Amino acid sequence: MSQTPISDIYLEPERYELHSDGSPHCSKMARRQFFKVLGGGIVVLFTTTSALAQRRQGGRGNRRAGGETPAELSAWLHVGEEGTVTVYTGKAEVGQNIRTSLTQVVAEELPTPLDSIRLVMGDTDLTPYDRGTFGSRTTPTMAPQLRKAAAAARQLLITLAAEQWNVEGDSIVVADGKVSHRKTDQSLDFGQLTKGQKLMKTIGEDVLTTPAERWQIAGRSVPKVDAREMVTGRHHYSSDIQRDGMLHGKVLRPSAFSSSLISLNIQKAETMKGVTVVREDDFIGLVAPNEHLADRAIEAIEAQWNHPSQPSHEELFDYLKQHPVETRGWGGRSNHRQGSVEEGLKAADIMLEGSYTLAYIAHAPLEPRAAVAEWEAGKLTVWTGTQRPFGVRGQLAEAFGISEERVRVIMPDTGSGYGGKHTGEAAVEATRLAKAVGKPVKLVWTREEEFTWAYFRPAGLIEIQSSVKADGRLATWEYHNYNSGGSAIRTPYQVPHQKVQFHPADSPLRQGSYRALASTANVFARETHMDELANALKMDPLEFRLKNLKDARLKAVLEAAAERLGWEKRKSESHRGIGIAGGVEKGGYMATCAEVQVDPKSSEVKITRLVAAFECGAIINPDGLMNQIEGSIIMGMGGALSEAIEFENGVIKNPRFSDYRVPRFSHIPPIETVLLNRRDLPSAGGGETPIVAIAPSIGNAIFDATGVRHRSLPMRPNEGKT
Amino acid sequence: MQKRMTLHVNDGQYRIESDTARSLLNVLRNELSLTGSKYGCGEGQCGACTVLIDGRPRRSCITPVGAVAEKRIKTIESMEKNGQLHPLQEAFVEREAMQCGYCTAGMIMSGVALLEKNQNPSENEIVRSMNGNICRCGTYPRIVDAIRQAAEMMRGDAK
Numbered sequence: 001m002s003q004t005p006i007s008d009i010y011l012e013p014e015r016y017e018l019h020s021d022g023s024p025h026c027s028k029m030a031r032r033q034f035f036k037v038l039g040g041g042i043v044v045l046f047t048t049t050s051a052l053a054q055r056r057q058g059g060r061g062n063r064r065a066g067g068e069t070p071a072e073l074s075a076w077l078h079v080g081e082e083g084t085v086t087v088y089t090g091k092a093e094v095g096q097n098i099r100t101s102l103t104q105v106v107a108e109e110l111p112t113p114l115d116s117i118r119l120v121m122g123d124t125d126l127t128p129y130d131r132g133t134f135g136s137r138t139t140p141t142m143a144p145q146l147r148k149a150a151a152a153a154r155q156l157l158i159t160l161a162a163e164q165w166n167v168e169g170d171s172i173v174v175a176d177g178k179v180s181h182r183k184t185d186q187s188l189d190f191g192q193l194t195k196g197q198k199l200m201k202t203i204g205e206d207v208l209t210t211p212a213e214r215w216q217i218a219g220r221s222v223p224k225v226d227a228r229e230m231v232t233g234r235h236h237y238s239s240d241i242q243r244d245g246m247l248h249g250k251v252l253r254p255s256a257f258s259s260s261l262i263s264l265n266i267q268k269a270e271t272m273k274g275v276t277v278v279r280e281d282d283f284i285g286l287v288a289p290n291e292h293l294a295d296r297a298i299e300a301i302e303a304q305w306n307h308p309s310q311p312s313h314e315e316l317f318d319y320l321k322q323h324p325v326e327t328r329g330w331g332g333r334s335n336h337r338q339g340s341v342e343e344g345l346k347a348a349d350i351m352l353e354g355s356y357t358l359a360y361i362a363h364a365p366l367e368p369r370a371a372v373a374e375w376e377a378g379k380l381t382v383w384t385g386t387q388r389p390f391g392v393r394g395q396l397a398e399a400f401g402i403s404e405e406r407v408r409v410i411m412p413d414t415g416s417g418y419g420g421k422h423t424g425e426a427a428v429e430a431t432r433l434a435k436a437v438g439k440p441v442k443l444v445w446t447r448e449e450e451f452t453w454a455y456f457r458p459a460g461l462i463e464i465q466s467s468v469k470a471d472g473r474l475a476t477w478e479y480h481n482y483n484s485g486g487s488a489i490r491t492p493y494q495v496p497h498q499k500v501q502f503h504p505a506d507s508p509l510r511q512g513s514y515r516a517l518a519s520t521a522n523v524f525a526r527e528t529h530m531d532e533l534a535n536a537l538k539m540d541p542l543e544f545r546l547k548n549l550k551d552a553r554l555k556a557v558l559e560a561a562a563e564r565l566g567w568e569k570r571k572s573e574s575h576r577g578i579g580i581a582g583g584v585e586k587g588g589y590m591a592t593c594a595e596v597q598v599d600p601k602s603s604e605v606k607i608t609r610l611v612a613a614f615e616c617g618a619i620i621n622p623d624g625l626m627n628q629i630e631g632s633i634i635m636g637m638g639g640a641l642s643e644a645i646e647f648e649n650g651v652i653k654n655p656r657f658s659d660y661r662v663p664r665f666s667h668i669p670p671i672e673t674v675l676l677n678r679r680d681l682p683s684a685g686g687g688e689t690p691i692v693a694i695a696p697s698i699g700n701a702i703f704d705a706t707g708v709r710h711r712s713l714p715m716r717p718n719e720g721k722t
Numbered sequence: 723m724q725k726r727m728t729l730h731v732n733d734g735q736y737r738i739e740s741d742t743a744r745s746l747l748n749v750l751r752n753e754l755s756l757t758g759s760k761y762g763c764g765e766g767q768c769g770a771c772t773v774l775i776d777g778r779p780r781r782s783c784i785t786p787v788g789a790v791a792e793k794r795i796k797t798i799e800s801m802e803k804n805g806q807l808h809p810l811q812e813a814f815v816e817r818e819a820m821q822c823g824y825c826t827a828g829m830i831m832s833g834v835a836l837l838e839k840n841q842n843p844s845e846n847e848i849v850r851s852m853n854g855n856i857c858r859c860g861t862y863p864r865i866v867d868a869i870r871q872a873a874e875m876m877r878g879d880a881k
């Protein structure tokens with residue numbers, strides 16, 4: 001099928017994230033546009049010569065030949081004559097609250113009320129090029145850039161005021177949207193200072209900004225800037241966009257993956273009033289004046305498909321192990337050897353083997369993929385919820401053979417993504433239909449389409465062979481991960497002899513990024529195995545971890561979570577258990593403790609308490625961060641306990657919320673969160689890492705309570721119990 | 723079956739002609755431009771499309787429009803009155819009981835329905851009556867808090 005090709009970039013999501021697409025460059029359009037859209041005032045352009053920093057951070061082999069990287073426009077900011085500050089960034093808001101946290105960092109450097117700052121985000125005509133919103137990179141990379149642009153604007157305002165008033169710059173104060181000189185009692189609004197002229201300043205990396213210890217606005221909990229739009233239903237998501245003359249589109253889906261069409265009868269659909277069927281090769285879609293009619297028309301199409309036989313979830317893990325694929329040089333990043341496992345084993349006292357599996361799971365963002373496409377005079381505009389608006393622009397330009405300059409992708413803050421909206425399927429489909437019928441077309445995927453034709457978090461099989469000495473020190477660690485990925489694959493524990501390997505496999509389902517990528521899989525396997533080792537040694541699981549750990553930041557979160565739970569005071573009671581797990585990913589440190597209770601009669605397991613400790617450097621918005629941590633934990637509970645994609649012969653068997661069980665109100669135990677604020681360290685993102693330790697902490701607690709060890713996700717601990 | 727009917731939505735009356743089997747959600751969003759109610763599943767499982775019909779929370783995605791002519795329909799758009807948020811909306815803002823906000827309208831409508839029949843719901847009662855609403859972003863604990871806070875505010879106002 002042409003509509004959702006299984007592209008090999010999805011075979012290993014980490015690799016995909018690093019590669020991303022296209023060469024970084026200034027958006028020419030953005031440069032041209034800002035002269036048009038702006039009146040007088042101050043424009044600060046932030047250019048960076050380390051545009052590839054994001055890539056270098058991630059790994060290696062990304063540097064372009066030639067060494068020198070061009071200066072790249074990566075953010076810009078406009079102080080208008082009314083004193084409003086408009087900030088332009090290619091990042092996208094998907095519920096992770098960066099619209100608010102980025103507003104805060106701007107207000108920190110350019111002190112003005114938060115409601116006079118507006119962020120224009122993810123609009124390929126208006127904002128500088130951005131590779132995409134993933135990998136928790138907004139806080140460590142975009143926040144400092146906006147901070148610098150804002151600081152430069154402040155500097156410029158001070159210089160202007162000093163000239164006008166003929167006073168020393170350092171006697172001038174900028175606060176609350178005003179520039180003032182106390183001694184001479186003069187004060188002007190930001191806008192008044194520029195007197196209608198347009199002042200442009202280009203800045204680079206070397207602008208000084210306020211250190212975290214002195215933050216006034218950043219570092220505090222401020223309310224979500226667009227909360228009012230959300231609670232009133234006024235915010236327009238992509239699926240809410242209306243255009244004049246707009247029609248509603250639908251695409252005919254094959255009965256299974258990798259199908260080919262054998263017969264097609266569109267007669268009935270075509271005779272329905274207002275319906276136009278569009279057929280281009282294997283793409284069959286239609287438009288209708290409303291969704292209801294579009295649905296009925298698509299049902300009226302008779303099609304027969306042929307598809308090869310395909311593996312099912314039952315045989316998945318054997319299949320993954322038996323179907324390796326070429327690593328194309330990238331597997332190396334995840335492979336690690338140290339010492340000699342064979343040698344190390346000779347001096348070990350206890351040996352242990354374990355094999356761990358994780359099912360495919362779906363992101364299931366509550367807003368499914370949606371797009372509105374409109375062609376006008378050879379120029380295409382598409383509104384769509386995506387974490388990579390520029391990537392989707394490229395995808396559209398390629399699909400329709402036009403230059404990127406003639407494509408504009410606008411990303412209205414979307415009904416979330418969790419790593420699941422990196423691609424532009426709905427955008428391409430809506431555009432194809434709009435082009436064929438010469439009208440704007442809206443296309444909203446159904447829940448079933450979202451569950452079937454989007455991509456999944458990779459399933460994985462992880463095999464560990466380890467050994468310890470009788471005194472509790474790790475001796476050897478051999479670790480093989482099939483398919484799930486390389487994120488956090490290296491153990492943070494001290495082990496002299498290691499062999500760690502990632503084995504990419506031929507995934508039967510389309511797979512891609514997911515919140516925190518494979519670190520959830522790797523932390524689950526590792527932290528479960530660590531618990532098994534502690535048990536074999538008859539050692540306290542926390543003590544065993546601390547004994548083998550040097551990383552002070554990871555130790556700190558483990559200790560903080562344990563302390564809040566009351567780990568030391570725990571008594572071994574029957575029917576009650578506690579468990580702990582920790583992990584490091586994307587600059588964040590997470591530890592989770594779980595407490596479970598077992599019903600003595602039904603032996604049903606109930607999670608009674610969760611405690612999380614998280615550290616990600618200097619915190620920008622504590623309440624916003626808490627919200628992300630709670631959300632990650634709750635999402636993580638789904639993958640840990642109940643979520644699994646079932647499939648057979650190219651068909652998803654449970655593409656509905658009634659069959660695919662996600663966490664609901666009644667599943668949520670009390671959650672306590674401890675934030676460790678390290679103002680001395682740069683800020684890292686917090687929307688992903690807090691998901692990593694929840695599953696093993698629950699599994700370890702269940703073991704503590706029942707002696708039953710769960711090595712597969714989802715654990716479904718109550719399956720078959722009443 | 724195509725039929726003419728009158729819909730009473732919020733404080734307005736709308737004469738429409740529609741297939742009676744068409745979902746209320748679809749009519750609200752496409753014909754009346756009331757896009758605050760959201761599509762999340764189309765099978766009554768997520769609550770994103772919740773509206774009040776004669777005061778009861780109903781999933782508009784599985785409610786045929788033909789069944790609600792002549793009934794009182796309230797959507798999220800009617801909750802703010804003269805620039806004044808409903809106490810539950812206010813509590814959602816204050817507790818930041820949302821991330822992407824896509825579930826929010828449905829959560830608020832379900833919550834309002836609960837508060838209208840129970841001024842002092844216990845945590846259990848909240849969980850029970852909200853369990854049909856999914857927040858994929860996982861803001862459940864905050865939503866529970868917001869409902870409690872709104873209940874308190876509303877009781878205070880009533881005194």
Ligand code: FES
Pocket residue numbers: 760761762763764765766767768769770771772781782783784
């Ligand atoms: S859209 Fe109606 S319940 Fe999900």
Ligand code: FES
Pocket residue numbers: 095366415416819820821822823824825826856857858859860861
């Ligand atoms: S806030 Fe995103 S689904 Fe609830």
